Amino acid sequence: MDFSGLIDNFGPLTVTGLAQGAIIALFALGYTLVYGVLRLINFAHSEVFLLGTYACLFAWGLFGLDQNSAAPAVGPMLLYMVVGLVAAIIVSGAAALTVEFVAYRPLRRRNAPPLAFLITAIGASLFISEVVGVATHRNQTGVPPIIQARPVFTIGDTTVTNLQILIVLLALVMMFALDRFINGSRLGRGVRAVAQNPDSAALMGVNKSRVIALVFLLGGLMAGIAAVMYDLKIGVTRYDAGFLLGIDAFTAAVLGGIGNLRGALLGGLLLGVLQNYAAGLFGSQWLHAASFVLLVVILLFRPTGLLGESLGRARA
């Protein structure tokens, strides 16, 4: 164990962890939204994210950008950011809806048992990831330097970059918007109603199928934003990027209390930070092992996660 590695780098590890955690949190929302309404772990959500990481690359490619391009000036940079985000959001949102319509809805019509959903979830996930793998010859693809990470300010020996600030801010803004939507709007109330009591929701006139499509879509949108942030932060993507980060995101969702939106944010940030502490302490090869030790320990004391289960019950 390398305590000095943790103590000396405490600041940088925390900042890196928060940025990583913010991406994980946005990703985790998709698991938690769908679980809250359907009690279903949508394993294909990791590929919804994966397609987002490629969608923005494709959009940037249309402008002739690749990993060897020079960093753009501020004006074009803003344009590229908007285009990249819109492309990822559209593709991830559409992918999430497609998974629901193709893999889950037909099963629901036939009253299939939960195990059938689990298998199709894994099947859909593998299918998409393999298609991307074949299409890219399992090579990684570099990301054009849309935003060059530059230090913005330094506290002690901790440098905070513009990219880290952007990632955390964007995650917080999206979380806040989603929270307002679920708790404040009429449609959001319909989502909470289905999550809390599907039969009663139908008796109130809530169209359950529409609510289900909506939560898939919302999860897809959040995953799309997370995908762009991931591209910019990591600099490359690959056909298995969704799988690896998806495990973290799923862990974060369970950690915070699956079905609970604010739990996903808390779980994501916490996981990101603690993973980086563990990496400082034991070396970065232990990063993922550490997150599962953490998960097990927390579930021992709080079996429903830090903030507890249920989409609708999470109230301010």
Place this chain on the structure above:
Amino acid sequence: MLLEIDNVTLAYGRIQALHGISMTVGEGEVVALIGANGAGKSTTMRAISGLRPVAQGTIKFDGEDITKLRADLRVIRGVSQSPEGRGIFPGMTVRENLEMGAYTRRNRSEIDEDLQRAFTLFPRLKEREKQAGGTLSGGEQQMLAVGRALMSRPKLLLLDEPSMGLAPMLIQQIFDIIVEINQQGTTVLLVEQNAQQALSRAHRAYVLETGRIVKEGTGADLLNDPAVKDAYLGVA
């Protein structure tokens, strides 16, 4: 007739729950459906509100065949149910629960009017307005379920065991409120274990036994029917 049920059968898996029941509810009536546990009362209600698909037969509402219509669309047509077990949204406040009842409506000022009406009918709900539905007592949840069902301004109000779990004084009160709701123009179909109250307040009633309707008549007739007295009223 506002509601016409014709020869409806319904099964849970292999277990036949309704063996071809037919009944009607006219506009402005209070109709009671009484019977023992497991006779199929709640199943009939679920068939009418659309929570359970029927195997055979037709359900007509306001002249329209709604047999195959989704539950949420029946609400828009004017069918509203306070379900067995109350079906409160535990994580929503009392007010949010009531507003869920008005989910299909858009006119804010009318919704506010109806909120006030619900609070006038059930002052207890006003006191608990900001409390989570899951923290209410059984009786309060019952009031909330009835109040919520009214929030859609239904033509037909389906009440499944509204007196269940209530103290005797509250039972009187809830039946008074049902009569009041009816006098304000809402048709009511009522499922009850409390046959005495239900028959004395209803215009007409049906007796359900193991998925079949075995008797029908005015509330007063059935109250005086020896077989009904014997089986459901607990008096010799």
